[in-house]
Amino acid sequence: MNLPASLPPRARRRRGPRRKPVFAIAVTVVFFVLLYLPIAMVVLFSFNAQKSLTIFKGFSLRWYEAFFHDNVLLGSLGMSLEVSLVAMIGSVVLGVALALGLVRHKGRLGGYAGLIMMVPLITPEIVTGVASLLLFKGLGVTLDSGTVMIAEITFSISYVTVILRSRVAALNPEVEEAAMDLGATRWQALRLVTLPALLPAILASAVLIFALVFDDFVLAYFTTGVDPQPLAVRIYSAIRFGVEPTINAVGTLMLAGSITLIGLALAIPRLFGRRGGLDLISGE
Amino acid sequence: MTPTAATPAVRLDHVSKEFNGSHAVRDLELDIAAGEFFSLLGPSGCGKTTTLRMIGGFADPTEGAVLLSGEDVTALPPNKRNVNTVFQSYALFDHLSVADNIGFGLKRKGVPKPEIRERVGAMIDLVQLGGMAERKPRTLSGGQRQRVALARALVNRPAVLLLDEPLAALDLKLRRQMQVELKQIQREVGITFVFVTHDQDEALTMSDRVAVMNGGRVEQCGTPEDVYERPESRFVAAFMGTSNLVGGVYRDGTVQLEGGPALPVGRRPEIGEGSQVDVSIRPEKIWLSDFEPGMPVVNGVIRETVYSGPTTTYLIELAPGVTVAALEQNTARARMEDRWAGGETVELGYDPEHCLVLSH
Numbered sequence: 001m002n003l004p005a006s007l008p009p010r011a012r013r014r015r016g017p018r019r020k021p022v023f024a025i026a027v028t029v030v031f032f033v034l035l036y037l038p039i040a041m042v043v044l045f046s047f048n049a050q051k052s053l054t055i056f057k058g059f060s061l062r063w064y065e066a067f068f069h070d071n072v073l074l075g076s077l078g079m080s081l082e083v084s085l086v087a088m089i090g091s092v093v094l095g096v097a098l099a100l101g102l103v104r105h106k107g108r109l110g111g112y113a114g115l116i117m118m119v120p121l122i123t124p125e126i127v128t129g130v131a132s133l134l135l136f137k138g139l140g141v142t143l144d145s146g147t148v149m150i151a152e153i154t155f156s157i158s159y160v161t162v163i164l165r166s167r168v169a170a171l172n173p174e175v176e177e178a179a180m181d182l183g184a185t186r187w188q189a190l191r192l193v194t195l196p197a198l199l200p201a202i203l204a205s206a207v208l209i210f211a212l213v214f215d216d217f218v219l220a221y222f223t224t225g226v227d228p229q230p231l232a233v234r235i236y237s238a239i240r241f242g243v244e245p246t247i248n249a250v251g252t253l254m255l256a257g258s259i260t261l262i263g264l265a266l267a268i269p270r271l272f273g274r275r276g277g278l279d280l281i282s283g284e
Numbered sequence: 285m286t287p288t289a290a291t292p293a294v295r296l297d298h299v300s301k302e303f304n305g306s307h308a309v310r311d312l313e314l315d316i317a318a319g320e321f322f323s324l325l326g327p328s329g330c331g332k333t334t335t336l337r338m339i340g341g342f343a344d345p346t347e348g349a350v351l352l353s354g355e356d357v358t359a360l361p362p363n364k365r366n367v368n369t370v371f372q373s374y375a376l377f378d379h380l381s382v383a384d385n386i387g388f389g390l391k392r393k394g395v396p397k398p399e400i401r402e403r404v405g406a407m408i409d410l411v412q413l414g415g416m417a418e419r420k421p422r423t424l425s426g427g428q429r430q431r432v433a434l435a436r437a438l439v440n441r442p443a444v445l446l447l448d449e450p451l452a453a454l455d456l457k458l459r460r461q462m463q464v465e466l467k468q469i470q471r472e473v474g475i476t477f478v479f480v481t482h483d484q485d486e487a488l489t490m491s492d493r494v495a496v497m498n499g500g501r502v503e504q505c506g507t508p509e510d511v512y513e514r515p516e517s518r519f520v521a522a523f524m525g526t527s528n529l530v531g532g533v534y535r536d537g538t539v540q541l542e543g544g545p546a547l548p549v550g551r552r553p554e555i556g557e558g559s560q561v562d563v564s565i566r567p568e569k570i571w572l573s574d575f576e577p578g579m580p581v582v583n584g585v586i587r588e589t590v591y592s593g594p595t596t597t598y599l600i601e602l603a604p605g606v607t608v609a610a611l612e613q614n615t616a617r618a619r620m621e622d623r624w625a626g627g628e629t630v631e632l633g634y635d636p637e638h639c640l641v642l643s644h
Binding site for chain 2: 181182186
């Protein structure tokens with residue numbers, strides 16, 4: 001059949017030649033400029049040869065050098081890395097356990113616990129921060145890196161659990177039964193079969209938590225002691241006494257680190273050969 | 285094979301299982317002999333999988349005891365029982381290679397590495413997975429995954445192998461092939477197989493004995509021939525393949541259909557005169573020609589002709605609203621033009637022995 005000739009005019013009608021969606025493009029450009037210009041400025045001026053924060057006068061690594069000779073900032077960096085690492089391990093261990101418990105516990109309690117678990121995700125961080133501070137003060141605990149770790153772990157467990165929960169729910173219960181059928185105890189079945197199956201999601205959530213905690217300011221600000229302070233808090237304090245371009249260098253390094261980590265978190269599931277990758281929100 | 289005086293491989297002693305107040309399994313009494321291929325057959329929800337899980341240790345009986353080779357294992361967890369399971373989903377360990385999947389149980393038992401390698405290798409050959417040892421389960425086809433699951437269980441040389449609808453996920457052709465292979469493997473290794481299925485063909489083809497389950501009870505337990513040819517209940521008659529059920533009144537060795545003929549069914553002393561009964565007869569037991577001498581013959585009208593390759597099924601009306609199916613083989617001698625058409629009146633012959641009379 002000769003379709004094109006016999007088609008009714010209605011089917012052939014178009015709204016004229018397609019024009020470029022100028023408005024949409026403009027909005028998109030403005031959006032990205034507003035979003036990334038300040039960050040781009042920080043990166044650019046971290047390589048400035050002069051102290052000026054407004055005029056770029058040639059490329060230099062002097063501010064990076066200055067940072068690596070600044071013992072206070074280095075101390076803060078060390079503390080932030082330490083806090084992030086401990087918070088990552090602590091919240092992953094507890095979060096995975098919570099996810100397993102929430103999915104497997106049959107009964108009303110699991111539902112309530114699941115709801116309560118979501119609360120930290122929607123509570124304004126400043127409320128969590130103030131609450132943690134009041135708690136530590138009330139208990140007479142000295143604020144130091146330990147209190148920051150505890151607060152960060154408390155805050156991060158929910159993220160791990162949210163990511164892991166759907167993965168745990170998607171596990172085939174027969175696989176763990178098969179392990180027990182083949183002579184494994186309950187604990188061995190968990191260690192040899194269930195945790196390996198969850199490994200991609202566990203690693204992804206670990207990297208995410210590390211990045212979130214490393215960058216965190218609010219909770220750290222309320223729960224840290226005086227010396228050393230986490231990097232984010234230290235930078236804030238430093239800025240109050242006048243902005244040094246060293247801060248730009250630190251900011252650029254943090255940015256690079258965060259991008260690497262988030263990239264890693266997204267890439268991990270692919271490295272394990274899972275199709276489609278991992279959605280950080282649903283963990284699927 | 286029937287259970288001998290020897291200790292049964294599996295004994296279920298008045299086993300019941302309740303879930304939230306409703307019975308999944310009721311007062312089950314079952315002996316499964318060593319070396320037997322035993323099937324639990326029934327529709328979904330009949331309690332067959334629950335029964336299997338209680339033997340495997342994945343479900344605790346509410347009442348009664350599970351005995352394996354005479355030993356009470358009711359309180360033992362799965363890892364302490366000398367049984368292994370082939371799960372319906374196969375439940376393979378995706379992060380382990382085929383060889384490591386199969387060797388998992390031996391490794392847990394602390395079998396020396398060289399022996400593990402040897403036994404895994406032998407098992408890979410048995411289930412015809414040569415060359416797949418280092419592959420990951422995800423890269424295998426459904427049939428191959430099924431073989432891995434079977435090998436993983438068999439390599440432990442359990443006293444009893446439990447199979448939970450292991451062929452359900454395979455396509456028809458592969459399923460037929462695996463049925464034959466499974467049966468061969470079972471003969472080769474001599475291990476007791478307890479096989480759960482809802483497919484009556486599968487149960488008939490493979491089993492030494494079949495227990496037909498319904499509503500948490502065993503309706504009938506016997507050889508495939510027993511349960512197919514001599515069903516003891518309406519349920520078994522209906523579940524084991526197509527069966528005609530015709531209602532009428534029993535009187536003096538016949539069943540009088542309402543508005544139709546009286547069907548001679550032979551003397552049934554256990555049935556009261558004048559009581560309402562159902563007559564059940566299999567479609568392939570009805571003759572449409574070449575009657576034997578002395579065979580009861582009744583008239584009917586062809587209502588439908590259903591051709592399905594090797595056989596043709598006729599739906600024949602005996603009385604208003606009473607239709608039976610009759611199956612004819614399309615053998616070399618049967619020609620197309622010999623087939624009856626709708627509306628024709630035919631004679632149906634049968635042997636009263638093949639009639640099952642069920643009182644209400």
